[in-house]
Amino acid sequence: MTQQRRTVTVIGTGTIGLGWITLFLGYGMQVRVNSRRPEAPEIVRRGIELSAGHLPDGTGDPETFDSLLSFEPDLERAVADAHVIVENVPEDLELKRALFARIGKAAPAEALILSSTSTFTPDDLGTLMADPSRLVVGHPFNPPHVVPLVEIVAGEATDRAAVAEAVAFYREAGRTPVVLRRPITAFAANRLQSALLRESVHLIREGVVTVQELDEIVTESIGLRWATIGPFLAFHLGGGEGGLRQWLSTLGAGLEQGWELLGRPPMDEETIATLIAQADDAYGDRTYSALVRARDTRQTAVLRALEAAAGQEQAA
Template sequence: MSPHRQRTVTVIGAGTIGLGWIALFLGHGHRVRVNSRRAQAPRIVDEALELFAPFLPPGSADPATFSANLEFVPDLEKAVADADVIVENAPENLELKQELFERIGKAAPKDALLLSSTSTLGPDALGARMADSSRLVVGHPFNPPHVVPLVEVVAGERTSPAAVSEAVEFLTSVGRTPVVLRKPILAFAANRLQSALLRESVHLVREGVVSLEELDQVVTQSVGLRWATVGPFLAFHLGGGQGGLRKWLGTLGANLERGWEELGRPPMDEETINSLIEQAEAAYGDRSYEELVRERDTKQTAILRTLAEVSREE
């Protein structure tokens, strides 16, 4: 699979993740077929492209050319019939996804690359009803997929190593940073990290230590800024000074387990959920979804541009 040739990419589903993929693939000049059961899909996609296009990677195609490479094919079998890459973004319902991949397996070309954006399910489970699921790979993006580079690549026991290699090559060709997980694990890696931070965030807000809005400020003005440039291990390796992680683990990090025991386990009961919703609406409810998305993507693309410039100067 040549990394530079124009491909036909079928995107199944026009939800949040599917819309980001559509914008990204069009930005890289690919032909994109949208398969969606939503009658209003053309309008939804058009509005998303207008919102997302300014934040596509540098060098992306002119948005004015998108319509020439975009089509809507509600019939699944027709949508995948001669596709090079198929990206599934259906709801996290195993039975639904199994049915989709069973149909895809019968209708798609034998050499098509099959990707699922699932955040919880493995390829073997997804392809359990397929005669041959060797081309099925999980390619789990981090929202929004047209901005955030990470894609977790997960193979199953029946997945062909060649399919994994092609997934990495394709994702790299559209400007993503694929990371192949060495072993399957529930919820993969990035969401487990996010979930751990979210749990403690809910605990701190629920206990009244900080408000929801203040918690967001705590993260963006500290660990969020740090993690945009270095990962947790490099951060603490640097935190050890000249002695690195070895020194840090022997001093400041010596009581990590004791600290972990103090982390919260907040119940997600009705009271907690209502409190979080009320605080979120009080903090952010006076601004539209589109306004918040533009601000988020403006800041995230600015960070990515700056990091790219720094890398070029090194």
């Protein structure tokens, strides 16, 4: 089936849903939006206007998106003939379970059913479905139309063929799917992000740096490094000619001792008030839309630069 004939039903018009809608339209897919919000068409069109300029190179002209976009507030009608269904409702397990039970009854038997959840496994989500074998988690990193990663998570009841189809689908949409070898709470990327966030909060709470200074530290050091290589390759190179083996036996020998120094900050009222006040001071003079455009412009520039660098490496 070609992308142009593929019908994707996107459920939900929050931040993630809007990113998916824009991305799928960019890749020429027929996108049907399911939302109970009466203002959904206006929300979606504003989201496309905000995001379309940051789609990958080679995607479609936003002027053509209207011909590919439709809205269906009735869930059963929205999924009745869909090839792919992408759920993006709030992280409420009972809400999602009830939703997938309805989807399972109304969608075609061969439809690929995907959840953007950052919390639950397919086994959690599919307990009320007669057949949960086509349900796969495809967890994106925000914003999904810019950041390539999608974590693919299967459950005990998941058909391996559905996992392969999910990988192929996200690749068609220009994403980088990674299949987790086993399900784990919060998956992989969010656990890494959470570990860094915990120490970030600790450093701010202890008065070492401010919110704005912490952001600058990350973007001007490890953020720049991690945009090009992952932590293991970074330390492998840090070991010189001896690689990771050398690094672990010298600079990395005190890792456990260093881990003991990491903070466990309480998220009490004082901590929350400090974070909010400093974030307002740092970023409160710019609108949400302006901050989003700046973020997406920079991230898109990084991705394009990396693509160009990869092309130069291949040509060398």
